[in-house]
Amino acid sequence: MAAATQELMPEQATYIPPAHRADWLMRIGVSIVTLVIFLAIFGPYIGPYDPTRTTIRIAVPPPGFTEMPRLFWAWIDGTLDHPPHWMGTDANGYDIFSRVIAAPRTDLKIALLANILSLIAGIFFGLVAGYWRNWSTELLIRVSDVLQSFPVFIMAMVLVALAGRSATNIIIALAFVYTPIYLRLTRAEVLSQTSRGFVEAARAMGNSELSIAMRHVLPNSLTPALIQSSVTIGFAILLTAGLSFVGAGVRPPTPEWGLMISTGANQIVLGEWWPSVFPGLAISLTVFGFAVLGNALERRYERG
Amino acid sequence: MLLRYITRRTLIGFVQLFCLVIAVFFLIRLLPADPVSRLVGLNSSPEAYEQAARQLGLHRSLFDQLGIYLGLNPEIAQGLLQGSLGTSWATGSSVGSEITTFLPVTLQLITLAFILAFVISIPVGMLGALNPGKAADKGIFVYSLFAGSQPEFWWGLLFVYVFYFQLGWAPAPLGQLSPMTFPPEPVTGFMLIDTLIAGEPAKFFEALHHLMMPVITLAFILSGPIIKMVRQNMVRALQSDFVLYANLIGLPGKRVARYALRAAMGPSMTLIGILYGFMLSGAVLVESVFSLGGIGQYAIRSVLAFDYPAIQGVVLVITAISLIVYLALDLIHAAIDPRIAY
Numbered sequence: 001m002a003a004a005t006q007e008l009m010p011e012q013a014t015y016i017p018p019a020h021r022a023d024w025l026m027r028i029g030v031s032i033v034t035l036v037i038f039l040a041i042f043g044p045y046i047g048p049y050d051p052t053r054t055t056i057r058i059a060v061p062p063p064g065f066t067e068m069p070r071l072f073w074a075w076i077d078g079t080l081d082h083p084p085h086w087m088g089t090d091a092n093g094y095d096i097f098s099r100v101i102a103a104p105r106t107d108l109k110i111a112l113l114a115n116i117l118s119l120i121a122g123i124f125f126g127l128v129a130g131y132w133r134n135w136s137t138e139l140l141i142r143v144s145d146v147l148q149s150f151p152v153f154i155m156a157m158v159l160v161a162l163a164g165r166s167a168t169n170i171i172i173a174l175a176f177v178y179t180p181i182y183l184r185l186t187r188a189e190v191l192s193q194t195s196r197g198f199v200e201a202a203r204a205m206g207n208s209e210l211s212i213a214m215r216h217v218l219p220n221s222l223t224p225a226l227i228q229s230s231v232t233i234g235f236a237i238l239l240t241a242g243l244s245f246v247g248a249g250v251r252p253p254t255p256e257w258g259l260m261i262s263t264g265a266n267q268i269v270l271g272e273w274w275p276s277v278f279p280g281l282a283i284s285l286t287v288f289g290f291a292v293l294g295n296a297l298e299r300r301y302e303r304g
Numbered sequence: 305m306l307l308r309y310i311t312r313r314t315l316i317g318f319v320q321l322f323c324l325v326i327a328v329f330f331l332i333r334l335l336p337a338d339p340v341s342r343l344v345g346l347n348s349s350p351e352a353y354e355q356a357a358r359q360l361g362l363h364r365s366l367f368d369q370l371g372i373y374l375g376l377n378p379e380i381a382q383g384l385l386q387g388s389l390g391t392s393w394a395t396g397s398s399v400g401s402e403i404t405t406f407l408p409v410t411l412q413l414i415t416l417a418f419i420l421a422f423v424i425s426i427p428v429g430m431l432g433a434l435n436p437g438k439a440a441d442k443g444i445f446v447y448s449l450f451a452g453s454q455p456e457f458w459w460g461l462l463f464v465y466v467f468y469f470q471l472g473w474a475p476a477p478l479g480q481l482s483p484m485t486f487p488p489e490p491v492t493g494f495m496l497i498d499t500l501i502a503g504e505p506a507k508f509f510e511a512l513h514h515l516m517m518p519v520i521t522l523a524f525i526l527s528g529p530i531i532k533m534v535r536q537n538m539v540r541a542l543q544s545d546f547v548l549y550a551n552l553i554g555l556p557g558k559r560v561a562r563y564a565l566r567a568a569m570g571p572s573m574t575l576i577g578i579l580y581g582f583m584l585s586g587a588v589l590v591e592s593v594f595s596l597g598g599i600g601q602y603a604i605r606s607v608l609a610f611d612y613p614a615i616q617g618v619v620l621v622i623t624a625i626s627l628i629v630y631l632a633l634d635l636i637h638a639a640i641d642p643r644i645a646y
Contacts, residue, residue: 146323151585151622154603161607162337242589245457246604261458273465280458291453
């Protein structure tokens, strides 16, 4: 029906909001992402406790909502002997609040760097494979197909566990897993761009193939990969947390959300919910934020 | 025509699996891990170390090892050509038989989760597509974005806290049956089927009860992308010419929606296939939260023990199943949508 109405009443039939106006959903996404970036920079310094040092208070539940204002004023007045544990402490005595806000430093760093690495590699190979089409680039695509058919989580786990559980190795493993996605996206876009008039025009003006590829095709082919990267950063955070959860991620006592959930997982059947619930809430919101942002960017790009 | 298509796809699949086997084989061995010292301990004598390496066949060159794994030297050990996935370094039993005990658990879990997710997603996605831009549609859209981007292991734990600890509706997350129950004779490996074959309905319902929480957790995560996809394909189908025609000749709206749904299900099959393949390894976290003992947990165990034959076997089997599922769903796609022919 919609297609028919558009044909009968072109242009003014439906109101399309201007592209620069952000909807409320995008605002939520941007706010969450901004907060996470802020915490990645300042998080480790603003918590009341050192995120990597235990306290003597073990498995303290968080204060109730009604108690919070009183505690807050007592804390300001200096009548407390120690800063309150807003989210309680875990079985080792770590202050959960300090660790939850320090964790973006670990999680976002891994997700961001893995993404930048795979973006660079994927865009480079995608450009090469899309612009110069011969047997060697065909082979490149086949190799990338094989890599993409790997079970993602198990591959990441294998790479990290065998290479050593460090943040660097997680970054490399994730970059390895995500490169084929960017390769495909960029290649598809390059293929559609090279058939356009401006490429022929550039060629007619005597530009070299390399300069056409780098200066004309590449800048026009970046968008799909860049949009995808917002979603991928979110999924990289999920994967990082998942790796820690099964014991193939960063080592304790690094503040990392997945590791914190894993520490609390054994206590949850006994009713100690707080060591797992708060870091999980942080992951849940963060990944949702990146997904919303990615989706908003995608819709904006489609609208033009 | 159809037969030729299936043969071609199968051949391509075999080539792909062969490349995968080679890639995984070398990838694992290029990484700086020492499986021998993981097995004999770091403080073992050089002789013991040497002997262990010899037992695992690691004293041979890489290409000899690959040859043995592929089954080119059946006099030394059985390999892939003989239909053997090798022997696990950690347990000493055959990888193939270990995988056949763990795989059905995962298949049962994700198949039930997919069915549940589908049953929820189709009406919800259709509701969104039939009311584009309305409040319900927006709500459904936000829900699908949210559900699709959640840490499933955390939701699993949350459900354990609420439904086991607080409400007591769900059993403790300690496996497929409660630890006190004697499991039935494994015939198919699928707990729900085995309990029925053994003629023990009480155990059947117990297994179902234990599967409830993990299936709901996975179905919740899966419902995100599936709703989004059903909605998108449905919107596209509603805009197509045949729906316009059906509306013009005055067919009732419900019937038109049914035709459109049928056309929308086709393209959805491809994504379902990809999701299913992804879930074979993606269910690992939920399996480990509920200690179900599926293929994912077997993968974790093998990876942490540096058990190379087991890792190779798991990756190979999971990829092979995904390829089979892709093929099967492409065929179903053709069967559902009469407009497609191969």
